Amino acid sequence: MNLIIMGAPGSGKGTQAALICKAHSLPHISTGDLLRKNIADGTELGKQAKAYMDAGKLVPDTLVIALLRNRIEQADCKNGFLLDGFPRNKAQADELGKITEIDAAINLETDLNKLADRMASRRVCLKCGYTTSVQDAPDGKCKVCGDSLVIRDDDKREVVENRLKVYAENTAPLVEYYKAAGKLKNIDGMQSIEDVNKAIEAAIK
Numbered sequence: 001m002n003l004i005i006m007g008a009p010g011s012g013k014g015t016q017a018a019l020i021c022k023a024h025s026l027p028h029i030s031t032g033d034l035l036r037k038n039i040a041d042g043t044e045l046g047k048q049a050k051a052y053m054d055a056g057k058l059v060p061d062t063l064v065i066a067l068l069r070n071r072i073e074q075a076d077c078k079n080g081f082l083l084d085g086f087p088r089n090k091a092q093a094d095e096l097g098k099i100t101e102i103d104a105a106i107n108l109e110t111d112l113n114k115l116a117d118r119m120a121s122r123r124v125c126l127k128c129g130y131t132t133s134v135q136d137a138p139d140g141k142c143k144v145c146g147d148s149l150v151i152r153d154d155d156k157r158e159v160v161e162n163r164l165k166v167y168a169e170n171t172a173p174l175v176e177y178y179k180a181a182g183k184l185k186n187i188d189g190m191q192s193i194e195d196v197n198k199a200i201e202a203a204i205k
């Protein structure tokens with residue numbers, strides 16, 4: 001099962017991706033997490049990507065496509081995977097289509113006006129990628145690995161607006177792209193985490 005999860009920044013993609021991957025034993029491939037790991041590890045790719053990410057812009061296709069290709073070629077992806085945050089534009093979707101076949105593209109539909117607040121309260125663990133909200137983790141500790149939770153640099157208010165604009169211009173058109181390919185599964189992403197998950201499971205059965 002080769003799946004994509006799509007949605008605006010803050011739509012809950014990462015949270016839902018983790019649930020799907022756990023239920024179906026699929027590797028969760030988040031290009032955002034891979035890039036943040038590269039930044040934390042101080043790699044050359046991380047150094048090149050950081051300025052784009054901090055500004056809420058897309059990292060250049062050549063860098064992200066190479067990163068994705070390397071990850072998909074690893075043995076754990078042989079029987080399927082879930083992509084979270086890739087593709088982000090038509091060029092990446094075309095490239096992905098050349099690398100592998102996608103079975104379904106799950107699209108979380110959200111109210112863009114409410115997403116800025118969600119992102120302002122998001123907290124992440126840079127060590128293991130766990131994502132939660134400040135309300136659900138008032139002690140500031142990751143409940144998976146115990147590391148400290150932080151606010152993502154690009155979740156700061158001034159960057160969020162740009163990320164939503166980049167999404168609308170580059171990524172939202174992929175909804176039509178996968179609809180035309182007969183792969184689109186639209187899900188109401190403004191429901192509770194449990195209800196969104198149930199709707200996804202019903203859609204991919």
Ligand code: AMP
Nearest residue numbers: 031032052053057058059064085086088
């Ligand atoms: P995310 O964690 O998916 O919200 O991604 C965080 C940031 O990483 C984005 O705002 C981009 O700067 C960068 N990024 C992640 N995935 C991609 C991608 N497929 N193409 C370009 N940039 C990406």
